[in-house]
Amino acid sequence: MYFSKSIPRSKLIVFWVGLLSLNITGVSAKEFGTYATPFSVNSLWNSKPVNPKFKEFQIPTSIYYPAIQQGKYSTGVFQTKSSDPEGTIYGYPDKKGVWDPDSEVFKPFIKIPHWPSGVVPAEGSDGHADVVDESLGIIHSFWQLKLINGKWVAAQYAWTKLNGTGWSDPAHYFQGARAAAVPSSAGIIRQHEMDDGKEIYEHALAISLAHNALSKNPTYVFPATSADSDADKTNSGDIPEGALLMLPPDFDISRIKTPKLIKVAKTLKTYGAYVVDRNVGTPFVVYVENGSNVYSLKKANLLWDSQAASELHLIREGLRQVSTAEGWLNGNGERFTPDKNLNLLSMRGPWRLVSGNTLGEFSTADQAVNFGKTASPVVQENISGRSMQIVNWAKPKLGDSYKLTIKSSGGAKLTLKIVDKTSKKIVFQSKELGNGESEIFTWPADDFSTILTITSGVGDSSSLSAELLKP
Incomplete structure (x- = not known):
């Protein structure tokens, strides 16, 4: 492209800015509400708090080391194609059906318009798996999904909008398989993000805590709409589900030497992590997408890396619940206010x-x-x-x-x-x-x-x- 020397420098700058805004250079804006980047630009999963203030409660130790891991209690994220056949998910043979928490009824089966091949539920008792259908804009979220004698069964099914907030609202109050009523894929570290060359994961993370860190009153706070059913009886800590945990600005990242933990720690200082569930005996678990075999904090002999273990405890000691923030920056870096004035009325029965x-x-x-x-x-x-x-x-x-x-x-x-x-x-x-x-x-x-x-x-x-x- 040729430019006359007589064109003022200031006008050339404006011209190039115009080209960038039109995407002629090929640099594309981040696309939200997709398989790779779920939820809207204004979702709290994709947003950063501005000048957050913190509570003092520290996550206590428990039976095990803190963890950042895939595995039995994380989830796989499976993408459909328009050519995928319809899938039918039944209830367990000894149950009334599949529990639909939105309708608040057991249904004999759930029809999924497109069911991808290769779905592998998590091996733990929660049996999480999320199926993302971009063509319909839906995340299907399952609890205790299992293949038995060639037939898919599940204990519970819920759905949420792929371009929605990633959280439930008071009317449709359960939109995923986690205790906080969010999809099990929300906030997890995805496979395609691990070696993307970026210093941080560009979204808030999903975290669970043990009962001695979680609060019994309240059991959850905005944006969560639910918590574990016995939370008011068994929890003994101070942090409700739905709370945002962050590493405060004065947390010294230089103390973290393990590269995989450095990226997580920087994310926790910038976006934080939302408490979505309770675990047994682990001070905190940050969830990683299943199938991410490159993400492990264990050595080749499967023993814990003692340095990584020590640094996980540094993160545990540093994490604090956000009490307030001056505002929020959405996924495009624009100021916005999260909407708490959400629909209260459902048309569910019984009629x-x-x-x-x-x-x-x-x-x-x-x-x-x-x-x-x-x-x-x-x-x-x-x-x-x-x-x-x-x-x-x-x-x-x-x-x-x-x-x-x-x-x-x-x-x-x-x-x-x-x-x-x-x-x-x-x-x-x-x-x-x-x-x-x-x-x-x-x-x-x-x-x-x-x-x-x-x-x-x-x-x-x-x-x-x-x-x-x-x-």
């Missing part, structure tokens, strides 16, 4: 028929109740209160304003009632709302339950979902 012939069914994929062809309206009701799973950091507050908004097709409509559990009276009833309609109201009770009533449309099909947010 009972009030009138009509056939119940509409909750679809976890659509987060909606779907009706087939009807000659007259179907009216169904959910009085269980399970339309709202109370997440501790998102519980509606008495006196605050909330906005109920409906998205429906085919003429379906919804009414929300709120019952005060103390007086056992209905203290709020919305209008019957159809597609695009909303109602703002003041939350009427502290101890409450909900009743949802849906009326289908008439005709070939109808569907309804809803959002409940602060306006």
Whole structure:
């Protein structure tokens, strides 16, 4: 390319900047929401805290050394192709089916549109495996996945959006196989990152702690929506699941000599690690993708490298929970504020028929109740209160304003009632709302339950979902 000598230097600089922005040079911006780089640019997995402040609690020692490892309790990450056949995952022979925590029911089987060959679940009792379908934008996350007599079985299945936050929301409160309700692949050190020539892993890491480090109250904090079921009874530490752990700015990286640990330590100073699970007897485990045989902190004779072991304890002593941060830089280095105003209302059942012939069914994929062809309206009701799973950091507050908004097709409509559990009276009833309609109201009770009533449309099909947010 030829430039006239008469062109001012300042204009040449602007021209080159323009070329870079158009990607003519071939330097591409990082692409998020992919198999290689899951979750959105604003996901906390892909973001750095600005000027974090720290709590004082130190992760205690336990039975074993701290670890950064693949293996029995990590996971493999398997990518589908559009040509892959459909897969069917059944429940274990002695179980009711596959537990679907979003629907809160056991299902006899789960259909996966594309099932790749070569899926290998982790060998431990958790049997983790995540299957990533870029064509559908979905991560399928399994717990206790196993191949038995040529048939795939699992104890639990959950899914999350590949371009989503990588965390659950109060309505769809369980979106993965980890105790914190995230996919087991979220935050793990991936095979393609290990020898990429970069000084750090460009995302927050996933970490588990032993019971003597984890908190019993609260058992989890934002952005987590869940924790181990017995956490309030067996934990004895101070760190809840969902907490971000980091090495503070004054941590001396020069004390770490093992190259693989240097990269991890630099990542822990920059992005940190989110607590996603509990382990047995290991002060902390940073998870590495299964199949990453090059990542080992053991010598050829399979004995622990004493230097690496000592440095792992230095990291353990240095890690602290982030209490606050001035802000966040997303994956593109732009300031943003993580959104905690997330949907509170699920369309999960159980539903009972009030009138009509056939119940509409909750679809976890659509987060909606779907009706087939009807000659007259179907009216169904959910009085269980399970339309709202109370997440501790998102519980509606008495006196605050909330906005109920409906998205429906085919003429379906919804009414929300709120019952005060103390007086056992209905203290709020919305209008019957159809597609695009909303109602703002003041939350009427502290101890409450909900009743949802849906009326289908008439005709070939109808569907309804809803959002409940602060306006």
